[in-house]
Amino acid sequence: MPAAYYRSEEFLQLELEQLFRRQWICLARQEEIGKPGDFVVRDLAGESVLLVRQDNGSIHALSNVCLHRGTLIAEGSGNTRRFVCPYHAWTYSTAGELLRMPLVERSECRNLRLPEFRCEIWGGFVYVNLDQNAASLSPQLEGLSALTRNYHMEEMTLSYSAEQVWPVNWKCLAENFMEGYHLSHVHQETLHPVTPTHLCEHFAPGLAYLGYNSRYPATYVQRGKGHHDLSDAEKQVSPMFAVMPAHVAGVAAHATSYLLLQPQGVDAVRAQLGVAVYDDSISEQKKEEIGMFFEKVMNEDKEQMTRLYTGLASRFYEPRVLASAPHEGTVLDFYHYMDRVFNVETFDS
């Protein structure tokens, strides 16, 4: 893609409008809000979204903006029975109903509630869509569900999370996570012994996903306990997938590692890093080791991405060929997805 694809302010505004405000964006793991009243606040393309676990077990995605004069209601995460606005104390239930307005006639607040966004869970991940008319997510992930079902990501438990801001366009990071071409070279000591480039296998993309299988050498020993549904063949492979546009992940028998991406301008992306493990009874030290391994791999990528983004500013850079499908087919799939949404083949560089 031409460098402007990664550097145009105008194109970023289109992406925010047509991708981040209209597609399904993963904001959390379901176990982050496991109990009734648990909540987290997340930003989605400038909208403050309040995810709250209800008494009936469902998750509501509410606008975190007070109906009175527009202050942000909740912050961070926690557990509560009521949300009280910090400005004039208007009070909301965990389902978003306005319950109380100090010194205002109660009749005036009847039936008022915080706007609610569409919310779906897939594989234990919580996705929100700001577009009320969007097609449901799960049917768009059918093929990916078949490939990942036996790993039972929905039974995994978050064991590591961190937030980082990388000085690159969000697509550079997404594309990098999704290609296996660099694995053996950039991650010589970390990933190459486990998932070398030459064993990568591309799989066909679907409506809202793309990915490849990273296969372990036959001699590689199991990486930890996984679900009994997994076949021996599945235990020897990690499907790497993107739920388009902003959730990239890999899943192995013992864990899923992922990034949730949000652009912070054209030249910065906020990445929420997470690892969820299948066997929650492993020691804290083991969980820490798995998390640190993921962070180390991401740091290796970060160094390359910083160099790449500087290089893309050159007037002499011209995009040329990509490697074959097993190694960079996912980058092409990414371009095709973007082309379906934006017609980027006619993108003016």
Ligand code: FES
């Ligand atoms: S802005 Fe929330 S109560 Fe006034």
Ligand SMILES: [Fe+2]
């Ligand atoms: Fe990498």
